[in-house]
Amino acid sequence: MRGDTLDDDNLLKRALDSELPDDETTERIMGAALQQAEDFGLRRFTIDDVARRVRVSRVTIYRYFPKKDQLLNALLMRELRRFLTKVDAVIAAEPTPEAKLVEGLIFCLDFLRGHRLLNRLLRTEPELILPHLTTRAGTLIAAARAWIAGHIRAEVGAGRLALPDEDIECAAELIARTVISLVITPDTVLPVDSPEGRRRLADLYLTPLVQTLRPKT
Amino acid sequence: MRGDTLDDDNLLKRALDSELPDDETTERIMGAALQQAEDFGLRRFTIDDVARRVRVSRVTIYRYFPKKDQLLNALLMRELRRFLTKVDAVIAAEPTPEAKLVEGLIFCLDFLRGHRLLNRLLRTEPELILPHLTTRAGTLIAAARAWIAGHIRAEVGAGRLALPDEDIECAAELIARTVISLVITPDTVLPVDSPEGRRRLADLYLTPLVQTLRPKT
């Protein structure tokens, strides 16, 4: 576990570009690995346990994932890809920029706040994951910012929104930071769990972020 | 170091209510203790070192702070009090709600992002402090939220602002989360370091938070 996949740049790009599991056994292994990680965390995560779960020899795992790193890496990439493609689908389904933003954000919160592995690690192995989400989250935030900004720019490009480029990056970063904050510290008075509350939140604080119409200008 | 002062409720209230150091020696001890913590962190923080720094016997320290906890506690309370009173002064000096919000927030960011001990601990002893700022930051955020909300309510009470109570809490929490995020992950594209940039940020994203005039209502 020396290579630290999270510190890397263009994390999201790698997640989307990483080749999909062709083999069906690869799929089963990764499924078992995910369950294993969800049930026991990463500190006690052994290839042996994964093999037992897949009902396969330990050596077989090594045939598909020569190093432990690569398995874990593939796991994270798969989860990230799953997340990103789902969000993209949600966003694509909405017609207006406002709706895309609101629904996309709500989905992100639901997905991440309900992510078993993520929450498991936050709870039982914070020292493993917290630095990546805080003091070393510079690249993560940058990646998330770029991704969100991309979506906003798409709206601008489609003529449904008019927003200066610098403001796009700022708005994107503020959104990214708020999401991360709500994931790592779920306690909140923000009504993120009721549909009406979320709608209200979005209207009050989210929509203004990407609105061309500004006060005082 | 068993008592964990940060987990406590109404942290800010305790910080402001805690009695000021009457003695001059108390002051010197705490000054030395702060420097010691800034230079060596909390893990290697010993009463012996503090005593050497004050050029005083170890026993003397114990006369003023019977337990190590109490010294550290007093330290944190003093820093927190220093912070809060300064912010309050900054806010009080501004005439309009918008200016109070903007200048207050800018000061918070500058103070916290420049705080030697805080940054030292984040850098060298994250496992000690990160959980308090993340997974267990519920009470911290609640305290900060209440404090900020108090300031906003004061403006509402003075008739300079009209904002529903629920919205006050939400706006306050969003501000608190953003500040915390920018403190623990300083890397940002937000122009927080140039005066013009900060002003622009405030106008774009901050002022709308407390503005009665809303889009779509």
Add this chain to the structure above:
DNA sequence: CATGTAACAATGAAAGTCAAGTTGTAAAGT
């Protein structure tokens, strides 16, 4: 009267040692 010295038991952290578990590779078997 506030501080210093010296001595002390109790607690805690750090370092070292050893046994067990885990990783990653290879060869031969089904």
Add this chain to the structure above:
DNA sequence: ACTTTACAACTTGACTTTCATTGTTACATG
């Protein structure tokens, strides 16, 4: 294509020992 077995290198955990620190006390000093 997978399994079994075997193996060396490395990591981890448990344990013990040692040392530093805490917190307390009695007495000395100026």
